[in-house]
């Protein structure tokens with residue numbers, strides 16, 4: 001039964017309109033959560049449609065209870081493969097070591113699910129299918145963000161103006177929301193020096209997903225598990241990865257390492273970066289002749305990748321100290337840009353938007369002090385993890401891409417001699433938080449290692465008051 005306090009809380013929430021910038025994984029998940037919490041929202045996405053570029057995403061056990069709670073886990077199982085192992089090889093194809101999901105520690109037994117490997121575009125399509133069409137506005141590149149005591153005003157490249165009570169920047173590494181927020185803070189001398197510093201980067205990356213390949217030629221495609229094949233190229237400063245996906249497809253990635261690193265100022269980054277198809281074709285010629293663990297050259301996988309769907313991207317890493325001001329808050333890659341090697345980008349942006357939504361349903365009033373108090377709680381909860389994942393992905397990047405005796409030794413020890421107890425300590429740390437949305441019914445979490453307990457929110461969204469949680473999950477065809 002709702003108390004009068006609950007009614008007050010609900011009224012404040014219902015009056016609040018959230019604008020989400022970016023329909024990537026974070027923005028789409030934020031939309032789904034606000035939908036379930038009955039909070040009004042609009043998503044603005046710069047692309048005219050969902051950007052199909054990109055490669056594979058790893059969904060780790062820490063986010064799976066949320067997918068289960070949202071009724072999406074069956075679809076995730078259908079669209080993804082469980083991660084089985086990463087076989088790490090020299091350029092000669094000799095095996096350096098194997099990182100397995102089953103030995104020395106079985107991830108499924110301990111945490112109730114293996115990491116799931118899914119094509120990014122399949123995950124985005126599944127998430128987008130859960131959101132009413134009219135709530136995602138495509139072709140809206142955000143150019144300018146202003147705010148005053150009463151609202152946020154957002155201007156897009158088509159000259160449309162949007163108003164909101166709260167603005168959530170889910171617009172990735174080159175976030176326009178961050179730029180807008182920081183330029184105001186910088187002008188007033190309130191921006192920490194670190195946040196003004198240009199992003200550095202050490203890797204260029206080329207990715208693609210093939211059309212279905214012939215399993216009689218590549219038998220490992222039919223395996224239940226996705227077995228990564230990662231090769232440290234003999235003569236080139238690069239590593240290349242092949243990742244089997246559902247539907248006999250292979251996600252592939254080449255990572256080129258720049259020894260001294262490169263630095264671009266923020267405004268230059270906009271010109272050079274992004275997941276673009278344009279420069280990809282050119283870069284691909286450099287790597288076509290690399291031999292894969294399947295016996296064919298990488299060029300064969302490139303030829304089986306639909307034209308125009310290869311993407312080249314600069315891989316930066318940076319942790320930002322400023323996450324919010326006034327009515328504007330940042331999430332995901334906009335504040336903790338990680339390298340893809342630790343598989344954390346998608347997981348951490350999902351954790352961010354979930355933590356934010358769990359707080360938003362408790363918003364006391366639509367005033368700046370109450371909103372900032374809430375954002376401060378979000379920052380305190382999420383920024384230590386954000387900082388850790390940026391550092392961790394950098395270390396994993398070194399381990400997987402850099403040559404030299406020291407790195408060889410660390411690679412061999414880590415991949416061949418990891419004891420079960422150490423693997424358990426590391427994985428327990430990452431899997432203790434397996435949070436769910438606090439305003440709808442919780443689901444049980446499988447696995448012998450149970451997550452940190454969570455409290456139910458006093459607020460119950462109108463859509464589920466007096467009736468069961470809807471199970472009408474929209475399904476998708478695997479291409």
Ligand SMILES: Cc1cc2nc3c(=O)[nH]c(=O)nc-3n(C[C@H](O)[C@H](O)[C@H](O)COP(=O)(O)OP(=O)(O)OC[C@H]3O[C@@H](n4cnc5c(N)ncnc54)[C@H](O)[C@@H]3O)c2cc1C
Pocket residue numbers: 021022023024025026027044045046047051052053054055056057120140141142143170171172173174175176177207275331332333334340343345346347349
């Ligand atoms: C096209 C693409 C492909 C990717 N492929 C991979 C991959 O293969 N493997 C991997 O590990 N990671 C990949 N990533 C990164 C990964 O998705 C993120 O690290 C992680 O999911 C964090 O997501 P995010 O929501 O914070 O940002 P992102 O996933 O980067 O999403 C940001 C969204 O904001 C939109 N946007 C940006 N600027 C504006 C603006 N001014 N106005 C409106 N909208 C804007 C972008 O178009 C995008 O849809 C890819 C990202 C993108 C955008």
